[in-house]
Amino acid sequence: MKSDELFALLRRRGVIWPSAEIYGGAQGLYDYGPLGAGLKRRIEDAWTAWFVGLSHDYYLIDAAEILPEAVVRASGHLENFTDPEVTCDSCHSAFRADTVLEKARPEGVDGLSVAEIEQLVRASGAKCPSCGAKTLRVPPPFNLMFGLDYGVTGHERAYLRPETAQSSYLSFPRMWDVARRALPFGIAIVGKAYRNEIAPRQLLFRMRTFTQAELQIFFDPEHFPLPFDRVREEKLPVVRAARRLAGSEEVELVPAAELVRSGGLPEFYVYHLVHTYRFFRDVLGVPADRIRLLEKSDQERAFYNRIHFDVEVRLESMGGFKEIAGVHYRGDYDLSRHGKGSGKDLSVTLTGGRSVLPHVLELTYGVDRSVWALADVHLHKDGERTLWSLPPYLAPVPVAVFPLIAKEQGAYALRLSDELASAGLPNQYDDAGTIGKRYARMDEAGTPFCVTVDGETVGDGPNHGTVTVRHRDSKAQERLSTADLPARIAPSLRPPRPTRSDAAPSSNAR
């Protein structure tokens, strides 16, 4: 589906809609209706089960979204978290410089100075995209953080965090104790981040408040033990930076072991890249040929990232591959900066007495973008019907309960709906319209199991206490006893988990 068509469908079904619509909306803000909120929560749970489940030493925490100014000064965000902007002196509109210069400089404007961008604008004769005047100007770069007047005196300044990662770095000293003073360990956060985007377009892809799921892994650069053998044969769909610089974006399928042996990537990096790829393929259910791992070149990646691959998914609605996640080897940049900024030495002493400033491997993931991607990838037409073929553990409403005839089996079906909920099967009761219409509604909502109570269920015959279970994708039906439903359905509602490292939790302090 095209972007407009998909958005219209999602809006009609109560998945997402623009925020504050009765006030004319607000650019870059979206709300999630019941189906969207359910899907989002399940994606978060699946991400947590998968990534925090990778090791006994990876932990999920939760942290304040407000950062004191000293934090973002140390992290570099106060100085560098900017987008080059172009404004129009005639109509006072503002634009991202890369958008205005899309034709003149398709490779983007990262790394260019204000003067260089100004020159490009002049040389290209660019006009204002809004009013058409040739009165474009390049002001100083625009900081994307939302600042807050914090406290009552008006003298304190704080910021909404532009990424959850900073909260994890601040928690490092406490978590060092929780992790029993041993490396490696990981800190995961699923939470909000905020950016005052210059041009918040592209729906859920550039929002001003959005949900990130990020895992920061702190490790000793000299020693990161992991079961690499388990992943060595996995073939990864990579586009290496060198190949891109040579002009090709073609995907190569390269075995993990090969990426280490001749590809120059460390084992710890490839191990986590494999699991990120598997998350998209095996947990989100994205077809392998729609996923690529795109390496950023020296020019493209942030200077503190030593290795940077984006995970991109090909989305029909967005006209091509879009970034959903990233794997960043950040070296000791973060703890080093916060050590300097706070005046606290953040290096740690390992068993044996060696002191080390831990390095960071960051796995970052956009939850909102995933909601959209899962609609693009799994929502499709199948003849007459519209079908959302979500994996069962991601379906916002995993089970529907119908009475065939409301007046006759309604009470029984309502009771069954309660019993299934208590047995761990979230479900929705529906008795409106024909069974066919109800199936169609649930197909569109992605519900994998529809349970129908009929005359035989409530009657005295041999089928007493049995119901019809209809499967979404195959439309196959089977007759089951209500008592068997939890055992039959519940396992498919649990998201897949990786096999954890065989190693027991690390521990210096036993």
Place this chain on the structure above:
Amino acid sequence: MKSDELFALLRRRGVIWPSAEIYGGAQGLYDYGPLGAGLKRRIEDAWTAWFVGLSHDYYLIDAAEILPEAVVRASGHLENFTDPEVTCDSCHSAFRADTVLEKARPEGVDGLSVAEIEQLVRASGAKCPSCGAKTLRVPPPFNLMFGLDYGVTGHERAYLRPETAQSSYLSFPRMWDVARRALPFGIAIVGKAYRNEIAPRQLLFRMRTFTQAELQIFFDPEHFPLPFDRVREEKLPVVRAARRLAGSEEVELVPAAELVRSGGLPEFYVYHLVHTYRFFRDVLGVPADRIRLLEKSDQERAFYNRIHFDVEVRLESMGGFKEIAGVHYRGDYDLSRHGKGSGKDLSVTLTGGRSVLPHVLELTYGVDRSVWALADVHLHKDGERTLWSLPPYLAPVPVAVFPLIAKEQGAYALRLSDELASAGLPNQYDDAGTIGKRYARMDEAGTPFCVTVDGETVGDGPNHGTVTVRHRDSKAQERLSTADLPARIAPSLRPPRPTRSDAAPSSNAR
């Protein structure tokens, strides 16, 4: 435990700690470590299961935390969401007026004008609590919202929402369609709210970013069908406003039916008050004699609240009863204000053609406060040991897996840990220290089930494949087959649910 002692324990165990500690912290901001984040998430899930589970017509959504200025102007927050403040001209400190005037006016300063507060400060001879000077001044009331410069032009203004409720009101028109154009229906949000508190003290009780769980129920004031008979005999521990005005805060146990018949409260209100009380008693496990439902008087409640009870829990650490939740009958204030503010008529047409502007019943609940309350209520000493007697479905780590001897049963126990996780039993592996020490650690973490793998488990004898399950509160042990663990443990990890209304979802539009 006293507040300091409890906080020290929670900090040591990685439940909560002050945010940005390495930078000296930030008033009113706290982070949740793994145990705290786990507990918080489970409280949210239990709240959702209970309250959204009350009716087929109550829905959970998720919405942007940023509100355009027009929204908070219409809601009245721009004008009225203020706290009277007192500042010191000598040391430039700021204080809440009610704190400074605690002795002079114990009933608080709600409703007083700046001039009246100024007079009280003079008359009482109050000194600056910080520097002791008699140079206190009363500036104009301080707005507690965080404002944002929104967008790039600098001309747009937006605010971080001071309560999740506003997001629900904005979603009303869309949700009217989702709920198939019939009343009543409910919109629940579990999410962040933000307040620039003048004096963010009392730990998790006055934070600057905090999590609310709120349910807004939209209904026809002439007709709110519900199964009141199910709750009519429940005795509620109320303190009525009239009695409080007469000088007594004593709790009366009054049956629900009585509160309607002679107490002047509508059935729909008492029905939801009962379920709120039951949530505290039956889901959070707070002893009944530590809960009271305190009615606010005309003077105390916001003018738009027609009926207002707070749910308070007696907390040893806080020296008495503290507000954790509230039940507010807000009339048509919200939809009326947003109708005027947006210029859109928000009244709806019911089956039969009658037009109505829905009334709102608000159930509001503080998640962070609950984390603290559950520590105060359930964390206690039992002889030598410290024990967190959380209900199993709230325990952040429901299961622990130990090998008796790491070298001999470690591999088996690690495998079992993975298997249990895949079977829906979140767990933590631990092989550090004696079994006694490991029990002690898990007792403090609130883990209800400790599973020990020993020589018999891995041996060839009759106990092959069986483990010892040790129960936290009773210390009782039993021998179970590993295959039986999920069936034995999983049901206790599902939070209780109310019986839903027998009525099918309402629906005009079938």
